[in-house]
Amino acid sequence: MTRLLVLWCPQWPVVAAGMAAGLTVDAPAVVVAANRVVSANAQARREGVRPGLRRREAQGRCPDIAVLPADPDRDARLFEPVAAAVEELAVGVEVVAPGVVAVPARGPSGYFGSEESAAERVIDQVAIRTGAESQVGVADGLFAATLAAHRGLVIPAGESAQFLAPLDIRELTDRPDLVDLLRRLGIQTLGAFAALSHNDVTSRFGADAGYAHRLASGLEQRPPSRRRPPVDLSVTHTPDPPIDRVDAAAFIARTLGDQLHTLLAAHGLACTRLAIHASTANGEDLIRLWRCADPLTPSGISDRVRWQLDGWLRGSDRPSAGITLLRLEPEETVDGHALQLGLWQGGNDEQASRASRAMVHVQGLLGQEGVFTPTINGGRGPNDQVSLTPWGDEQTPSSDPDLPWPGRLPAPSPATIPAQRVPATVIDRDGGEVGVTGRFTLTAPPDEVAVAGNTRRVIAWAGPWPADERWWEEDGGRRRARLQVLLAERSEVDNQDALLLVRENEKWTVEGVYD
């Protein structure tokens, strides 16, 4: 436990306020916040003014008192020279609050011979440099040392608990509620509080009371943390010259994969989520997260790095300059022996692992964006209800399919959904185009539908199903109406065509084909 020397300037707010206001040191003064006295100097105290009094009452007791406003910034600013004066004698100064400064006692007490002489030197130094009055206390731990400073005491090492035991419980000034409660329970001193079992205090009054109990027992507020600092497991590579070709990327991917795997293996870890960062010479940053069911092997890592660079360097939004920095960060690691099982329903069975190997193989041929697995989402249109995720990425449905989606078409859904929308023309009996009104009704019953120059008669239809989505967003809103039409067969053996048409921006397109 650190032995601390605490220098305390009594009633610092009023001292600072007096300095700022240019008052003489013997003029009575108080600092007032919210109409209550927070700090009073010695002259004011002599007149019976105490912190906590109302302003008017203080003025009543001492008519020529100077009432000064509270300003923590001013207090802190004016305390700076005091901290600087202490720093001339001791290193490692820490300003605890305006008016309280703590330094490790070991240095100055060794240098000046004893803790007492160090305390004297510090008080003199502060008085000479700033003219401020101060007291010094030395004890184990900040709480005990501060209380010692209030009393101008040097508490011998290891006796903080004995020093604190007879003190009033109200010395725990930060926790008025707890103090009030403890006093009502009959606990008047820090020693009585410290005599309670720590576990009981924590379980009954909460973690914060537990910290207060540690203070009252003369310990540091928090138990020493035994956390091991996290090891930096990332692997960084700065290619020179910058990578702008895929074959160079593949070469580097191999090296990095081996490097990262060796590093992880040295720590007994394996990676299940890998972040690949790349920066280009023009300052573009590319980040991609890969999640894998099985811990990554060296070749798994290098494959992913290669696909990633491949995708970036060949893709439509390729960076404007070569890649100058490449970093692999294992975002999620498991113990080298632990295998994460049960990602798929029915367990990590043999069929799934065979399929997974085949998909990784195909990704090697086509890139990561070549193989998708679908997820069913909530939504209205047949397209909105499906999202495709590249294999290996995390699958998260963007919306819940079980929520009500008014305007969603009933099953069955169209079995073919053209990737490119095909324009269609819907004509009524008089040859005019059928439209949809603002209230989602058809302007006329459809009679004929022409798709790609092929006109067929409508024998049945239903709709429109309205989809007025995201109207509350500035530019995200879409208003669409969907229409099912059944087109007449051309011969006895021919199939009837059933289409799902959608009208958006005054145009009909084929959204789906029921085949």
Place this chain on the structure above:
Amino acid sequence: MSAHSSPQPFRVEPGALAGPRVLPVHRDLSGLFPWGGLRRGGTISVQGSSGLLFALLSEASSQGSWTAVVGMPNLGVLAASEAGMAVQRVALIPQPGAEIAAVVAALLDGFDLVAVAANRIGEQLARKLSARARNRGAVLIAVGPWPGAELELTVARGRWSGLGTGHGHLTDHRVEVRARGRGAAARPRRAAFTLRGETPLTPPVFEHMFDTNTAATRRNP
């Protein structure tokens, strides 16, 4: 001794090869197949209906088989899910590009069912891929005409019901499926089915609810 025996006609009783050799199809569709289901290593061509493709795949898919669909960016995944396919065991390769042969070959190694858009594959390549499927024990389903397919399923007389003039919605899709093929499947068959969204096919017409004899015989052995 067997040199002079006349070649045995290739006859397999339905169900004789059931088990791992045949992947299940819906029992109403099983009559279309001489083997009672999708024979591993076989190539089947489906033409004219994506709904029929889903109906074929759904039973095996829901029982744990993995399915890959290559070169079909227009696939209605939601309809597939409604038809009973387990979409979490489906892999989509919508744009295989020039690597389509290598992609299909790789998928045949790992998947039970591989559906391929046939229009981009030449005859020679098609035969190679069929051979690969036979070798690996996967089922290759060509969507479109495929040279050397064991069984070709086409859809005709598709009729929809449920839709009125301004009311209702599409519910039932009645189709006539025509099957013709080679070998055991050489005899053309045709059958009418109702492909639907929620339950894939018509329930069988006959279903034995209980056997009148059992209760009595069990009580008095």
